[in-house]
Amino acid sequence: GVPGRGAVGVAGRVAVGVAVGVAVGVAVSMAVGVLSSVEGDVAFGVVFGVAVGVGALRAVFYPFQLGSALRSAFRGGGHPLEWDELVVLPLPGTRRTLTQRLQQDEPDGLRFVADAARNPFQRWAAQAALQSYLHEHASPLQFIYALLANFDLDTYVFAPVTRQDWERLPSTRQLFLGELDRQWVDCSSDWTNRLAERLVWGLTWFLRDRRKTPLTRFASMLYKLLDEQAIAADEFDLSAYTEIYTGLVDYPSGVEITRSFETMAVFLSYGDLSTLPAAVNVTSGLAQDDAPIRPTVLTALDRLGQVGAEVATYRDATSRVNQLAALAHATDALDELDECVVAEVMAPEQYILRRVSRQWRRLVSEAGGEVGRAEEAGPVANPYVVGNPVTGDLFVGREDILHRLEELWSGTGPKPSVVLYGHRRMGKSSILHNLGARFGARTVIVDFNMQRVGLVASTGELLYNLALALYDAQTLGVSKTPRVLEEPDETRFIAHNPYTALDRFLKRLDQVRADRRFIVTVDEFELIEEWITKGRLEPELLGFWRSRFQKYPWFIMAFAGLHKLEEMRSAYWNPFFGSVTAIRVSFLSHGAARLLITQPSPDFSIDYDEDAVERIIELTNGQPYLVQLMGHGLVTRFNRQTFEEGVERERRFSLADVEAVITAPVFYRDGDAYFTGVWGQAETSDPPGQTAVLRTLARSETGMPDEEIARQAGLAPEEVGRALETLARHDVVMEEDNRWQFTVELMRRWVAQRQ
Incomplete structure (x- = not known):
């Protein structure tokens, strides 16, 4: 509550108690008062008679109060x-005092009037002062909305004591709006207080300003619309x-x-x-x-009118994709509008606008569902990619890695080279293939896949191939090269010092690169160690690359492979520790896996049951290759059933569909690249x-403690510990x-089937 309001709330409750105590004598007092009424400030004599019985409890103070009131009026x-x-x-002079305070300082005056209104016996004066000030105001509607915006008026009329008080007592704002139209506002939480409040309101009714104007009727309307539940009700009709x-x-x-208000009423009438x-024309x-x-x-x-424009775009679109896009824009706009209305718009318009946005959103969602269920003429294009790197719109779910690379390579100054490491089929190659679309025209991506380079015979041949890749890439995105860069001379790399040859080539490239940086992507970098072991490459190569990173900040290398650098066994990898940043590529997060499953491409038109999505994530743990494999199998099965076997089915994947795909023999055959790759590494490393250990673990769906693994596998605990690590x-x-x-889990099942 607001400081200082508690005593006033108590005063109001005391006044209500007084009313109950004198209820029996009121009728007699009223008769006497009417007979003895005199002319004065707002039928003063009439109420004087009515209040004789009430004021008896404080009669000793009344002469002093009357004297002070008269002195205030005249002096x-x-x-x-x-x-x-x-x-x-x-x-006498009560209403005039309240009105003057409003005229002198409106916010302070409202606080003073609010204090007076908390006393049921003086609420008539607060009502009369508000009426007078409202109708004399140069902009009365602005004053009414000042009442709605004044946070001081959010306080309860009385300080809440019981749970019923918190639930039922009105705010001071509601009291003001109701009283402006001479409505009795229930400020009680039980029947005794309600009876007393009603009695006091009836006793002071003749003292209120009884004007009925468009302004008082509007205040009454706002009072009713401040009831959020009433606006949410099905029968609510603003046009009333x-x-x-x-x-x-x-x-x-x-x-x-x-x-x-006319516009809001029209918007609420839209049921289709x-x-x-x-809405565009209405706004x-x-x-x-x-x-x-x-x-x-x-x-x-x-903004609601703009939503109507998006719906018009949907109505006029012939492409299913464009229809869905327009509906998606409308949905996003309504969601953003709802948040904005909550934050910036006052009640009661806030309640009305939120009902409009919810009503429209339901209509848009229903239309989206209908479009989504619309059948296409031919088989569904399979957006799930199995085996090859995923690019373009089909590349989904690795925003975390790309954001990390943006952090490392943004801004000016030297940038670190990186190693993307992780197990097989985790999507490392796909990340490398999508760097170009992420970093703009000032970044040149040079694809230097170790598999495509072939079986080089020496370090010179490898560096020559690297120079050729840089040479071919340096003209991309530049309409006119400031200076001509000569093609690398193979002789200088093979017959002479290859390190000097590449360094001189990089120096010439630096002069013509037009302020661009070059990121060389090296996939399957573990082949470097294999070639060093076989004597085809020199161990000094890694130290040379490290020195080039430092000399040419625009020259960056992005490696991808199975191992982390710490796992590389030979000492010649040590120079890389201080010059590259290692980034682990592991399983997709739950949210990223869900996105890949349900939205593998922008125009994917088949829905999933929730339990089907969760089952795929449970079986794959977000392993991207297996997620793609299961999605590919589901679409293939759908097309076969629908267009080859003539099965009428819903355009939706269920849990039964998922189980049918993973139990088909073809599933493990198609996924052999992943399963045998994991097994082969464990077998040969x-x-x-x-x-x-893997064979033993495959026997249990719930896992085993390491001592149980050692017992069943017949291995020493130390052997099991090293293998598990x-x-x-x-x-x-x-x-x-x-x-x-x-x-x-799918890997466990594959191992179990091998036994």
Whole structure:
């Protein structure tokens, strides 16, 4: 609550208690008061008689209060209302004092009026002062919206005590809006307080300002619309208030208020998607004044008009892809609008606009579902790529790695070379193939795949091939090279010092590169170690590359392979430790795997059941090759059933479809490259015992502790420990709750089938 409001809330409750205590004597007091009424400030005599019984409890103070009130009226000074929160009897000048405070300082005056309104016996004066100030205001609608925007008026009328109080007591703002139209606002939480409140309101009814104007009716409308549940109800109809908000056009800013409510009423009437495009024309008449009262409301309505334009695009599109794109834009726009309305628009317009956005979003979603279910004339193009690097729109799910590379290679200054390492079929080659689309025209990607270079006979041949790749790439994206770069001379690399030859070539390239950087991608870099071992390459090659990174900051190499540098056994890899950044490429995250499964391409038209998606992730653990393999199998099976076997089926993959794909013999045959690759590495690499461990683990779906593995495999605990450490480093097994298990359930099943 607001500081200082607690005492006023207590005062209000005391006043209500007083009303209950004198209820029996009210009827008699009223009769006497009417007979003895005198002319004065707002039927003072009438209420004086009515309040005789009420004021008896504080009769000793009344002469002093009356004197102070009269002195305030004729000589100035403070009115008793300013220092006595429990004033029961009506005093002359009360309304005038409240009105003057509003005129002097509106925000401070509203706080003073709010304090007075918390006392049920003085609420009449607060109502009369608000009425007077509203109708004398140069811009009365602006004042009404000031009431809606004033955060001080968010406080409860009385300080809540019980749970019922928190749920039922109105805010001061609601009280003001209701009282402006002479409505009784229920400020109680039980029947005794309600009876007392009603009694006091009836006793002071004759003292209220009883004018009925378009402004008071509009205040009453806002009071009702502040009930969010009422606006959310199915039977809510904003057009029922048409007579009220159209009656404001003659007031300053009245046209703005009228047209905005008319527009919201029209938008709420749209119950079919085909009506939404008309929103563009409706909002075209919402010309803003130089200083609109509610600019955020007008902005929100204009954005709804833009949503209507997106729906018009969907209506006019003949391409299914364009239809889905337009509906996606409309959905995004509605979601963003809803967030904006919550943050920037005040109630009650906030509640109305949110109902509009929710209503429209449902219509757009239904249309999207219908388009998504629309059958195509031919087989579905299979977007899942198995075996080859994935490029373009089909490359999905590696944003984390690409963001990391952007961090390393952004800005100016030297940039580190990198090693992408990870197990087989994790998508390392696909990442390298998609670097060009990520880094723009000032970055030249040079593809230097070790497999395509072939069986080179020497370091000179390898560096010559690298120079050729740089030479071929340096003209890409440049319409005119400032200076001509000569093609590398093979003789200088073979017959002379190859390191000097490449260095001189890089120096010439530096002069013509036009401020571009060159990123050389080297896939399957572990072949370098193999060729060094066989004597084809010199160990000094790695140290030479390291020195070139440092000399030419624009010359960057991106390696990809199975091993991390720490696993390379020979000492000649040591120079690389301080010059490259290692980035691990492992399983896709749950979210990335889900994206790859459900949206492998922008125009993919088959849906998935939720349990089917989760089953694929469970079986693959986000291994990208296997996710692609399962998706490819699902689409192939769908096309065969639908277009070859004539099976009528829904365009949706279920859990049964997933099980059918992985139990078909062709699945493990098609995935042989992955399964045999993992098995082969475990079979041929150190330490020994890896395949024995895998065979043992394959017997259990829930895994085993290491001592159980050692017992069943017949290996020493030390052997099992070394094997598990290597297999875990290669993403083949993992430990969870002291039990070892396969990281990929499909790999476990493949091993189990081999036994």
